[in-house]
């Protein structure tokens with residue numbers, strides 16, 4: 026059933042706290058988190074609003090918001106919060122929950138980057154830049170538009186500059202303990 030403002034999910038925050046704790050109930054809406062967040066320009070809900078809606082059981086608004094995907098997990102909000110609300114970690118939890126519930130991301134390019142990055146690290150145990158960008162461009166559907174507009178040349182130029190400075194490997198280097206990294210990342214698929 027589609028949740029409305031009149032049918033909140035009162036167990037929403039309780040279930041989230043069981044996965045944390047995130048201390049969201051301690052929030053007294055001072056907005057210090059939002060005032061320090063570097064990504065609010067791209068958000069549809071401010072971080073303090075996400076916390077407020079979660080407390081009110083407004084699960085659908087939280088899980089369909091752009092904000093949980095735009096959040097860069099920089100931890101500025103958590104550091105600034107006077108009440109120890111673990112906002113950044115809560116955003117990550119909401120992202121994972123949205124994926125588990127099959128809620129389509131309003132920011133598909135961000136989701137494509139998340140998936141590509143995790144697959145990349147699962148495969149080699151560390152980031153392999155030589156595959157990261159091409160796979161992301163393919164998965165996000167941006168390769169076609171870059172070819173059409175000719176902006177792919179900018180990516181090639183950047184790649185060449187990185188390669189010349191030794192910052193772009195052409196073959197992956199596998200780390201010891203790659204299997205352990207893969208098993209840590211498996212639940213976040």
Ligand code: SF4
Pocket residue numbers: 051052053054055056057058059072073076105106107108109110112
């Ligand atoms: S900084 Fe903490 S207490 Fe203040 S609004 Fe944000 S989450 Fe709530």
Ligand code: SF4
Pocket residue numbers: 058061062063064065072095096097098099100101102103112113116
């Ligand atoms: S962790 Fe997310 S919500 Fe918090 S300050 Fe950084 S970008 Fe903003």
